[in-house]
Amino acid sequence: MAGPSISPEIDRLIALLARLPGLGPRSARRAALHLLKAPDKLMTPLASAMQHAAESIETCSVCANVDSSNPCNVCTAPGRDKRSICVLQDVSDLWAMERAGAFRGTYHVLGGTLSALDGIRPEDLNIASLIRRVGTGEVDEVVLAMNATVDGQTTAHYITEHLEKTGVKITRLSHGVPIGGELDFLDDGTIAAAMKSRRAV
Amino acid sequence: MAGPSISPEIDRLIALLARLPGLGPRSARRAALHLLKAPDKLMTPLASAMQHAAESIETCSVCANVDSSNPCNVCTAPGRDKRSICVLQDVSDLWAMERAGAFRGTYHVLGGTLSALDGIRPEDLNIASLIRRVGTGEVDEVVLAMNATVDGQTTAHYITEHLEKTGVKITRLSHGVPIGGELDFLDDGTIAAAMKSRRAV
Numbered sequence: 001m002a003g004p005s006i007s008p009e010i011d012r013l014i015a016l017l018a019r020l021p022g023l024g025p026r027s028a029r030r031a032a033l034h035l036l037k038a039p040d041k042l043m044t045p046l047a048s049a050m051q052h053a054a055e056s057i058e059t060c061s062v063c064a065n066v067d068s069s070n071p072c073n074v075c076t077a078p079g080r081d082k083r084s085i086c087v088l089q090d091v092s093d094l095w096a097m098e099r100a101g102a103f104r105g106t107y108h109v110l111g112g113t114l115s116a117l118d119g120i121r122p123e124d125l126n127i128a129s130l131i132r133r134v135g136t137g138e139v140d141e142v143v144l145a146m147n148a149t150v151d152g153q154t155t156a157h158y159i160t161e162h163l164e165k166t167g168v169k170i171t172r173l174s175h176g177v178p179i180g181g182e183l184d185f186l187d188d189g190t191i192a193a194a195m196k197s198r199r200a201v
Numbered sequence: 202m203a204g205p206s207i208s209p210e211i212d213r214l215i216a217l218l219a220r221l222p223g224l225g226p227r228s229a230r231r232a233a234l235h236l237l238k239a240p241d242k243l244m245t246p247l248a249s250a251m252q253h254a255a256e257s258i259e260t261c262s263v264c265a266n267v268d269s270s271n272p273c274n275v276c277t278a279p280g281r282d283k284r285s286i287c288v289l290q291d292v293s294d295l296w297a298m299e300r301a302g303a304f305r306g307t308y309h310v311l312g313g314t315l316s317a318l319d320g321i322r323p324e325d326l327n328i329a330s331l332i333r334r335v336g337t338g339e340v341d342e343v344v345l346a347m348n349a350t351v352d353g354q355t356t357a358h359y360i361t362e363h364l365e366k367t368g369v370k371i372t373r374l375s376h377g378v379p380i381g382g383e384l385d386f387l388d389d390g391t392i393a394a395a396m397k398s399r400r401a402v
Contacts, residue, residue: 005275005278005299006274006299007257007258007269007270008269009253009254009257010254010267013247013251016243016247016250017247019243020232020235020236021228021231021235022223022228022231023223023224027222027223029293029296030222030223030293031222031223031224033267033293034221034222035221035254035255036254036258036267036292037267039254039255039258040255042220043251044252045217046214046217046248046251047248048248048252049214049217050214050236050244050245050247050251051245051248051252052210053211053214053236053237053240053244054244054245054248056208056210057210057240066211066234066238067207067208067211068208068209068210068211069208073208074206090234091234092230092231092234095230098206098207
């Protein structure tokens with residue numbers, strides 16, 4: 001990848017870096033060179049951080065979060081409301097929710113969305129385990145926080161149908177104008193949704 | 202970085218990944234998640250490739266290339282013309298030159314360009330070692346292949362001045378229309394340079 005007469009160690013490093021999302025062949029070469037120029041300050045620490053993470057991180061058997069303990073830190077935290085479950089597409093959404101600090105319940109990571117196009121069926125996602133968790137009767141509210149995309153909403157609809165008979169309260173995130181958002185840059189659907197659910201000041 | 206109640210192992214991985222060029226906080230989180238989802242297929246191999254590279258790669262004492270041997274594979278290759286030296290700004294330029302396969306001589310990596318703005322002086326670059334290499338009398342031609350930027354050309358000028366008295370032949374890459382380039386998308390300077398050095402068909 002870096003050319004002939006380039007050492008195979010460097011070629012292998014570039015090839016593996018190029019498999020990271022967001023890095024193409026050119027940026028992988030740039031990243032490799034950056035690492036090679038800082039072997040002690042960056043490359044070795046990053047290598048050991050990866051090795052350490054690969055050995056210690058597992059998937060939570062309750063909510064499918066990734067963490068160094070199983071069940072994860074969120075599921076076992078004493079201060080969190082276990083009667084409220086926020087359902088998310090992916091671990092990255094869980095991280096986003098935690099950064100926002102807007103939810104003090106527990107989570108359930110589906111691992112994707114239903115998709116006819118990509119052949120993702122309900123049994124490919126962590127839906128059965130969600131239905132089991134709700135079925136114990138120890139849950140009061142399920143917040144559906146899938147992305148506001150067609151696949152996300154299809155998945156929310158599917159889950160709603162399967163949870164309705166349990167009598168659990170099902171909610172979803174509100175739609176509207178993002179904080180700091182300008183109307184002129186917003187799509188029509190968002191403006192319409194914000195108008196429809198307008199509130200008294 | 203990923204939020205509270207996220208394991209410190211993951212936080213550390215994200216923080217280190219964010220120090221790679223081309224990765225901001227968001228893409229570092231995405232890369233970390235991608236790694237965490239493929240511990241055996243990507244994270245462990247990448248960790249060991251980095252560890253291996255950190256231990257085996259050194260800077261060539263002749264040309265400042267990075268390689269697993271010192272002097273590097275290019276400097277020691279029997280088929281390469283040691284009487285011809287191509288001077289480059291960085292190792293990434295050496296890789297680009299090797300990918301193009303357009304040069305069968307040896308290289309000299311400066312490690313940057315002179316820059317009044319950034320305070321880069323001649324003694325901060327591998328210029329003295331280049332002058333020493335040429336001074337042995339074992340070099341016929343020096344190809345200056347710095348970038349066609351102000352700093353690159355200033356550096357080329359500086360090196361030319363210091364090598365002129367040795368009587369070595371000094372050349373530079375030609376300017377012109379890139380292969381596949383469209384005139385309409387080219388800057389005026391390049392078009393003017395291409396016109397000035399036009400050749401009979």
